[in-house]
Amino acid sequence: MNKPVILCVDDEPDILNTLKMQLKNEFKNDYFYELAESGDEALDLLENFQEEEDQVIVVVSDWLMPGIKGDELLIKVHQKYPKIIKVMLTGQADAAAVQRAVEEADLYCCLYKPWQSKDLIETIKSGLANL
Numbered sequence: 001m002n003k004p005v006i007l008c009v010d011d012e013p014d015i016l017n018t019l020k021m022q023l024k025n026e027f028k029n030d031y032f033y034e035l036a037e038s039g040d041e042a043l044d045l046l047e048n049f050q051e052e053e054d055q056v057i058v059v060v061s062d063w064l065m066p067g068i069k070g071d072e073l074l075i076k077v078h079q080k081y082p083k084i085i086k087v088m089l090t091g092q093a094d095a096a097a098v099q100r101a102v103e104e105a106d107l108y109c110c111l112y113k114p115w116q117s118k119d120l121i122e123t124i125k126s127g128l129a130n131l
Contacts, residue, residue: 002032002055003029003030003031003032004030004031004032004055004056004057005031005032005033005034005049005055005056005057005058006023006027006031006032006033006034006056006057006058006059006060006124007034007035007036007042007045007046007049007056007058007059007060008020008023008033008034008035008036008059008060008061009035009036009037009038009039009041009042009059009060009061009062009065009070009073010037010061010062010065010089011037011038011062011065011066012062013037015062015089016035016037017035019035019060019120020033020035022117022120022121023120023121023124025117026117026121031057034049034056038065038066038067038068039061039065039067039068039069039070039072039073039076040067040068042059042061042073042077043068043073043076043077046059046077046080046081050081056081056084057083057084057085057128057131058084058085058086058087058124058127058128059073059074059077059084059085059086059087060087060088060089060120060124061073061074061086061087061088061089062088062089062090063088063089063090063092063097064090064091064092069097070088070089070090070101071088071097071098071100071101071104071105074086074088074101074105074107075100075101075104075105077105078104078105078106082106083131085108085124085127085128085130085131086101086105086106086107086108087107087108087109087110087111087120087123087124087127088101088107088109088110088111089110089111089112089113089115090110090111090112090113091112091113091114098110108123108127109123109127111123
């Protein structure tokens with residue numbers, strides 16, 4: 001059986017590496033950690049994983065990215081894969097974008113940058129406990 005996947009999406013490689021490090025420090029090798037630098041790349045990865053029957057269970061996405069913004073990405077994720085836990089990170093999202101993601105993407109949580117590692121970990125653990 002394959003390990004479940006946590007997909008992190010951000011257009012800044014340093015932030016992606018920080019996310020992966022924080023997650024791996026807590027969850028060790030319980031999950032695969034995939035990184036995408038755009039919403040389009042994330043959607044392609046999701047499609048590939050689902051075809052291979054690897055289970056993406058969490059998507060952590062930045063809000064402000066070139067192309068597809070985080071709220072739009074998470075809405076698309078929810079429409080195709082409604083059981084995935086969706087977490088948005090933002091330093092700039094306006095209240096309307098967050099509200100839209102909550103309503104249309106069934107957003108589990110929004111964390112504001114700079115986030116605390118413990119908040120990210122607690123959010124993901126809580127989401128996983130509710131699966």
